[in-house]
Amino acid sequence: MHYFANPTHFTRLAGRIQQWAGGLAAGLLIAGLYLALVVAPADYQQGETVRIMFVHVPSAWMALFCYSFLAVASAVALIWKHPLADMAAKASAPIGAGFTFLALVTGSLWGKPMWGTWWVWDARLTSVLILLFLYLGYMALWQAIEDGQKAAKAAAVLALVGAVNVPIIKFSVDWWNTLHQPASVLRMDGPAIHPSMLWPLLVMALAFKAYFVTLLLARMRMELNLRRIRALRLADRTS
Amino acid sequence: MKPLISIIARDLRLAVRQGGATLLALVFFVLTVTLFPLGVGPEPAILARIAPGVLWVAALLAAMLSLDRLFQSDFEDGSLEQLVLSGLPVGGVVLAKIIAHWMTTGFPLLLAAPFLAVLLNMNGEGFTALMLTMLIGTPALSLIGAIGAALTLTVRRGGFLLSLLVLPLYIPVLIFGVSAIDAAVHGLNAKPHLLLLAALTVACLPLCPWAAAAAVKLSLD
Numbered sequence: 001m002h003y004f005a006n007p008t009h010f011t012r013l014a015g016r017i018q019q020w021a022g023g024l025a026a027g028l029l030i031a032g033l034y035l036a037l038v039v040a041p042a043d044y045q046q047g048e049t050v051r052i053m054f055v056h057v058p059s060a061w062m063a064l065f066c067y068s069f070l071a072v073a074s075a076v077a078l079i080w081k082h083p084l085a086d087m088a089a090k091a092s093a094p095i096g097a098g099f100t101f102l103a104l105v106t107g108s109l110w111g112k113p114m115w116g117t118w119w120v121w122d123a124r125l126t127s128v129l130i131l132l133f134l135y136l137g138y139m140a141l142w143q144a145i146e147d148g149q150k151a152a153k154a155a156a157v158l159a160l161v162g163a164v165n166v167p168i169i170k171f172s173v174d175w176w177n178t179l180h181q182p183a184s185v186l187r188m189d190g191p192a193i194h195p196s197m198l199w200p201l202l203v204m205a206l207a208f209k210a211y212f213v214t215l216l217l218a219r220m221r222m223e224l225n226l227r228r229i230r231a232l233r234l235a236d237r238t239s
Numbered sequence: 240m241k242p243l244i245s246i247i248a249r250d251l252r253l254a255v256r257q258g259g260a261t262l263l264a265l266v267f268f269v270l271t272v273t274l275f276p277l278g279v280g281p282e283p284a285i286l287a288r289i290a291p292g293v294l295w296v297a298a299l300l301a302a303m304l305s306l307d308r309l310f311q312s313d314f315e316d317g318s319l320e321q322l323v324l325s326g327l328p329v330g331g332v333v334l335a336k337i338i339a340h341w342m343t344t345g346f347p348l349l350l351a352a353p354f355l356a357v358l359l360n361m362n363g364e365g366f367t368a369l370m371l372t373m374l375i376g377t378p379a380l381s382l383i384g385a386i387g388a389a390l391t392l393t394v395r396r397g398g399f400l401l402s403l404l405v406l407p408l409y410i411p412v413l414i415f416g417v418s419a420i421d422a423a424v425h426g427l428n429a430k431p432h433l434l435l436l437a438a439l440t441v442a443c444l445p446l447c448p449w450a451a452a453a454a455v456k457l458s459l460d
Contacts, residue, residue, distance in 0.1 A: 126410075133407040140403055144394040153457040154390045158404060161386055161450055 005083045007224050018217040021210050028207035035200035052110040053197075057185075058205040059103040060128070062212055064166055066096025067131060070138070071163035074156035084220070086152035089159060090142055091219035095212055097135035104128060115179060123172035124180035127165060134162040148227075242327050243335045250339030254308075264305045264344040265351055271297040272355045283360045290359035291369070291420035297355075298348050298373065299409050302380040303402055305344040306388045309336060309381075310455065314392050320459050329452035333389070337381050337448065345377035361424070368423035371433055372416040379440040382447035383408045389454035411439060 004010045036054035043050035070089045077085035107125070108118045119125065141158055145151035173182045184192045191198055254260050275293045276286055313319040313336075322332050352373050353366055361369070387405035391397035419432035 126414075130407045130410055133403070137400075137404045137407065140400055141390060144391070144397070144400050147393075150393065150457055154454060157386070157450055157454050157457075158390055161408065 002082070007228075010084060011221055011224060014217040014221050018214055018221075021213040021217070025207055025210035025214050028203055028210055032200060032204035032207045035203055040197050040200045046114060049110060049113045050197075052106055054200055054204045056103060056106040056110055057201060058208040059099045059106060061205055062208045063096055063100035063103050063128065063131060064169060065209075066092050066099060066212065067135070067163070067166055070096060071159050071166070074159035077152060078156045078160070086156060087220055087223050088216070089156065090152070091223055092212075092216055093135055093139050093142075095215050095219070097132060097139065099208075099212075100128060100132045100135060104132065120179050122178040122180055123176035124169065124178050127169040127172050131165055131169060134165060138162070243331055246322070246332060246335035247339045247342075250336055251342065253312075254339070254343040257312075260305060260308050261343050261347050264301045265347050267304060268297050268301040268348050268351055269355065271300060272358065276359065287360045287362055287424075290356055290361035291365060291417045291424070293359060294352055294355060294361075294369065295372075295376075295413050295416045295420075298352070298377065299380065299406070299413055301348060302345060302377065302384060303405055303409070305340070306384040306401060306405070307398065308344070309340050309385055309388045310392055311388075314458070319455065323456060323459055329456060330448040333385060333451045333455060334444075334448040337378075337385050337451075340385075341378050341381040345381050348377060349373040364426065365420045365424040368420045368429045368433070371429075372419045372436060375433065375436050375440055376412050376416045379412050379436075379443050380409060382440070382443040383412070385451040386447055386454060389451040389458060392455070392458040412436065415439065 004013060032054070036051055040051070040054070042048050070092050073085045073089035073092070076082050077089065104125075111120070112118050138155055138158055141155050142151050145154055172178065173180055185198070185201070193201070272293060275289065279285060279289065310319060313322070323329050349370065352369055356366060356369055384405050387401045387408075390404060391401045394400055415432050415436040419429045419436060422432055423429040
């Protein structure tokens with residue numbers, strides 16, 4: 001693991017994976033959109049608007065996944081002090097915030113025709129909105145503290161404190177009486193959704209996942225380069 | 240135990256001598272609550288409907304604004320560093336400071352709340368629930384706020400960042416606190432909500448000082 005703590009090794013590996021992941025993301029996205037928009041059947045009740053689900057659900061899954069990734073990376077940074085861990089966490093935060101925002105917006109657009117309202121303060125929507133604020137607070141803390149090492153540790157502590165929100169979001173539809181529909185895919189009894197809709201959903205989810213990997217690696221390489229620039233500037237100034 | 244008590248006593252003495260903390264938090268609480276009838280209109284039915292929420296939001300904001308008193312002055316004159324270096328468990332030191340902070344800024348809100356509830360025409364049945372939720376919930380506010388205060392110690396003008404970090408974490412306390420009072424007002428059983436709120440506070444009791452201690456230690460070196 002510490003082999004890749006070396007920036008050069010990491011950059012080389014990341015570059016190769018990134019190209020591969022980018023291609024995969026593009027291919028899966030095209031396939032997924034075709035499956036979602038053309039092949040999947042219209043819902044008997046919702047009609048064509050059900051197709052928003054194929055963007056909304058993967059974004060929501062990614063929003064939660066990104067925060068879990070961020071929290072795990074922060075834990076690794078605090079416990080094992082792997083040099084790339086906090087950088088991975090920092091890089092994934094804006095991506096996760098973007099997915100959360102996308103989930104909220106697509107959900108809102110779906111809610112208007114489905115529920116008759118753009119927004120409702122039920123447990124699922126409220127806790128996802130809190131997730132968005134947690135992401136923004138995390139990014140703000142990184143920005144606010146000047147010393148990179150201190151900022152990394154402080155942000156790691158914050159990420160772990162906010163991690164308690166993730167199970168709350170996941171189980172909010174079970175614990176509370178909510179307007180948002182209960183779990184249909186990741187349940188103890190297996191998916192409650194028909195395969196003709198499940199497969200496009202899974203393909204889109206994989207596409208989003210590959211997209212996340214692409215973006216994450218790109219951001220990590222960018223962050224490494226920024227640190228190199230900062231180090232060079234410091235060396236230049238002090239020499 | 241004795242060092243804990245002496246830290247609490249020290250912080251209380253400092254709060255009394257520096258003055259203002261308690262009074263400022265109280266005045267802010269009263270002012271914020273007063274703004275709502277002026278903004279929303281004096282219609283008693285509407286005020287009664289929003290009273291629990293308004294009281295809790297104002298308490299939240301007052302607690303949040305008083306947070307920089309927790310560590311900032313000790314951090315600035317170096318005594319926080321001395322406390323950490325003293326060999327005492329940092330989590331214990333932080334807990335002692337949180338207890339003193341709650342006694343000076345959280346507890347007074349509890350005393351002012353029923354009077355403000357009268358101003359907002361809150362239904363009589365909600366008063367017990369109000370006192371209980373404030374008693375159980377305001378310590379959680381100090382506990383959770385301590386994490387934010389410790390994280391933003393080294394940040395200049397950290398006030399806004401503190402609110403961004405702490406307010407999302409306060410939301411569960413707000414939700415359970417208000418739902419308990421609402422349940423009581425409507426004649427339903429407030430006990431489940433109160434128990435959940437108590438669970439929150441009790442969970443924060445060991446976890447928040449631990450996280451805040453980690454944040455204090457990394458702010459110091």
